[in-house]
Ligand SMILES: *[C@@H]1O[C@H](CO)[C@@H](O)[C@H](O)[C@H]1NC(C)=O
C-alpha cells in the first residue's frame with residue numbers, strides 16, 4: 001500500500017501524537033479502517049523521516065535516518081545495567097560506530113523513555129518516570145521548531161521553514177562527544193566565549209566524559225592540545241600557515257582537506273573529505289590515550305587507522321623538561337639544547353629529565369644582551385602558552401624586538417609560508433621541544449654562545465680539519481715518493497720493469513673473486529636437480545646448492561646465448577663483484593667452463609618478494625612495517641647502483657622476483673649488472689635488445705629501447721605499488737580490456753580514494769598515512785615522461801621525510817593491453833611468454 005510513498009526506509013516508529021489520540025478515540029471502529037487511515041497518513045505525511053516536529057516523539061526501537069541514509073539517530077544500550085543512551089551512528093556501514101551521544105552522563109532506563117521537542121523548541125529526553133534526563137535549549141523561540149538529522153551527522157533544531165545554518169537554534173556539532181566528524185569545528189567562538197572540545201568516553205561501555213580531551217588552547221599563541229585532566233598530554237602545536245608545528249604528519253593529502261581559522265570572531269580547526277562518499281572520523285580514546293583518524297574501507301568492510309598521536313615517546317608533553325630537546329632514535333632520547341646543560345646532572349643521568357636544562361653561563365642581560373641567537377632547524381616549536389605574537393611583523397623586526405627585551409628567550413616566524421612572516425616570541429622556559437627528521441621549522445634561541453661565536457668555532461674547526469688533512473696528505477705524498485724511489489732502486493737492482501710489477505698487483509686483485517670448479521657446483525646442486533631449482537630468471541635458471549663446507553649458495557646458470565668471450569665475461573663479473581651494498585645480493589664467485597657460465601650468490605632463505613606479496617597465504621607475514629622497510633631497502637640498493645657505485649648501473653629488470661629476502665626480511669636486489677654482463681650489444685642509453693618484464697617496463701624502454709636510470713625508477717614505482725596493494729600490475733584484472741594496477745591506482749587517486757588500493761592483509765599494521773605516501777611516490781615514479789619522474793636519490797628522501805610532494809601527472813600504460821601493444825608494434829618478435837619471465841626482444845635491423 002505504501003509502495004508509492006517514495007521513501008523506502010521511512011521508520012514506522014514515528015508516531016504522531018495527534019494521530020494516536022484519534023486512534024484511541026476511534027477504538028470501536030473496524031480495525032481495517034483505522035489501519036488504512038494510519039497508513040494513509042504516513043503516505044501523505046510531509047514530515048520527512050529524518051526529523052521530528054513538535055507533535056512527534058522518538059521512542060525506543062525507533063530511529064531517524066538522515067536523507068541520504070548516512071547517519072541514524074536513536075536509542076542504544078551499553079553495559080549490563082540496562083542503561084540506554086540517545087546517540088548518532090553510521091547507518092551506511094555494518095560496524096556500529098557511535099559518533100555522538102546526547103545523554104552521555106545520564107543514561108535512561110527501560111523502554112518508555114522518549115525524545116521530544118517542546119513548544120519552546122527545546123529538545124528533551126524524558127526518562128521512564130517522566131523526569132527529563134537531558135535537554136538541549138534553543139537559542140530562541142520560533143513558530144515550528146523541528147529537530148532534523150542532517151547527512152553530515154549533525155542533529156539540528158531549526159524553524160521548519162528556515163534552512164540557513166546561521167539560524168540553527170541548536171546543533172549537536174557544537175557539543176562533540178569523542179568524535180570529530182568532517183565539518184565539525186574544534187575550538188572557540190570568541191564572541192560568546194563558547195568552546196567546542198572533544199572529550200573521550202570514560203570506557204568502552206561508559207560514554208560519560210572522561211578526563212581525556214582535545215581542543216584549542218588560547219593562552220598565548222593558539223595551539224592544539226590534548227589534555228589528561230587539566231594537564232597537557234600532547235601538544236599538536238601552533239598553526240604555522242601550513243599545518244601544526246608539532247604534527248608534521250598532517251599535510252596535504254588526497255583524502256581530506258583541513259584548515260585552521262583564527263580571527264576576531266573564531267579560532268577553530270576543521271576538516272572536510274575530498275570525496276564526499278568517503279567515511280572518515282577522528283576519535284580520542286582514553287583507554288589507550290590516543291587520538292586516531294580512521295577511514296572506512298568499503299571493500300574490506302572495516303575501519304583502518306590513518307594516523308595516530310602521540311606517535312612516540314618524544315610526543316609526551318615536555319618529556320625533556322625546559323630547554324631540553326627530544327630526539328627519537330638517540331639514546332637517551334633527551335638532550336639539552338646547544339648552549340644549555342642539565343639543571344640536575346644526577347637526575348638527568350638517571351633519565352629523570354623533568355628539571356630540564358639551563359644556560360651554561362649565568363644569564364646577565366647587560367653582558368649578553370647583544371649577543372644574538374643560535375638557530376635551530378627542524379624543531380617542533382616550544383609551547384606557545386607564554387608567548388607573544390604579532391602576525392604583521394617581519395622576522396628581522398622580530399629579532400630586534402627580542403634583542404631589546406631581556407626576558408625574551410627565543411623567536412620564530414609565526415607563519416612559515418612563502419619564506420616566513422609574523423613574529424612569535426617566548427618569554428618563559430622553552431618547553432616541549434622535539435626534533436623531526438623531516439619537516440620542523442627554524443627557531444632562534446638566545447644563549448650565551450652567540451651566532452658569531454658559533455661561526456667562529458665552526459671556522460676554526462674547518463681550518464683545523466683542513467690543516468690536519470693537508471699535513472696528512474703531505475706525509476703520504478712524501479712516503480709514497482720515498483717508496484717509489486725505493487722501488488725504482490729495487491727495480492734497478494733486480495733489473496725488472498716496474499710495469500710488470502704493477503700488472504702483477506692487478507692479477508692479485510683479480511683473484512678476489514673465487515672461480516668455482518664446475519664439478520663442485522654440479523655436486524652442490526645435485527647435478528642441477530629439478531628439486532633444487534629455485535626459479536627461472538631472464539638470463540637462466542637458478543638452483544640452490546650446498547658446498548662441501550656446508551655453505552648454502554644460489555647458482556645462476558646462464559643461458560648460453562650471450563656470445564661473450566671468457567675474458568670479457570670474467571672482467572664484467574669482477575667489476576660487478578666489487579659492488580657491495582647491504583641491499584644487493586652478494587656475489588660469491590663465478591664458474592666458467594666451456595659453454596657454461598654460472599654466477600654463485602649467497603643463498604637467501606626467504607626467497608623472493610613475489611612469493612610473499614601476491615599470495616594470500618604468505619602475505620600476512622609481511623606486515624606494514626616490514627613492507628615499508630623492504631621498500632626503503634630496495635630504494636637504497638637502487639640508488640647505490642644508479643649513483644653511488646663506480647659503475648652506474650641501470651638494472652633494467654627490477655621486479656618482485658628479483659628482490660630476495662634474508663632471514664630478517666631485509667631486501668636484496670638480485671640480477672643487478674646482469675643486463676650489463678649479458679646484454680651484449682648495448683650502447684649508452686639505447687639498446688637493440690630490450691631486456692625486461694612486461695608490466696614493469698617504462699614506455700620509452702618498451703617502445704623505443706631507450707633506457708636510463710629513469711626507466712628503473714618506473715619499474716621501482718610499479719614494484720612499490722605492488723608491495724602496497726599486494727597485487728600484480730600485470731594480470732591485475734581478468735577481463736581483457738580493463739585497466740591494470742597503475743590504471744586502477746590512478747583512477748582511485750583522481751577520485752580521492754587511493755586507500756582502497758592498500759592490501760587488506762595489512763589491516764592492523766598499516767598506518768594509512770605512510771602507505772598513502774608510498775602510493776603518492778609510486779605515481780610520481782610511473783609518470784609517462786622520464787624527465788617528470790624523480791631520481792632515486794629524491795625517492796629516498798621522499799620516503800624518509802614529511803615534506804609535501806608534487807602532484808603526479810597521468811601515468812603511462814593505464815590499460816593492460818597497452819603493454820602488449822607497445823611491445824608488439826616495434827618488435828616482430830619472438831615473445832611468447834605471458835608470465836613474469838623476463839623477455840629479451842631483439843629489434844630487427
Ligand atoms: C579504545 O580502544 C580500545 C583498544 O583499541 C578499544 O577496545 C575500545 O573500545 C576503545 N574505546 C572506545 C570508547 O571506543
Ligand SMILES: *[C@@H]1O[C@H](CO)[C@@H](O)[C@H](O)[C@H]1NC(C)=O
Nearest residue numbers: 387388404405406407408427
Ligand atoms: C618584555 O616583554 C614582556 C612581555 O611582552 C613585557 O611584559 C615586558 O614589559 C617587556 N620588558 C621590556 C623591558 O620591554
Ligand SMILES: *[C@@H]1O[C@H](CO)[C@@H](O)[C@H](O)[C@H]1NC(C)=O
Nearest residue numbers: 275276277278750751752753
Ligand atoms: C568518489 O568515490 C566514488 C566511489 O567510492 C566514485 O564513484 C566517485 O566518482 C568519486 N567522486 C569523485 C568526485 O571523484
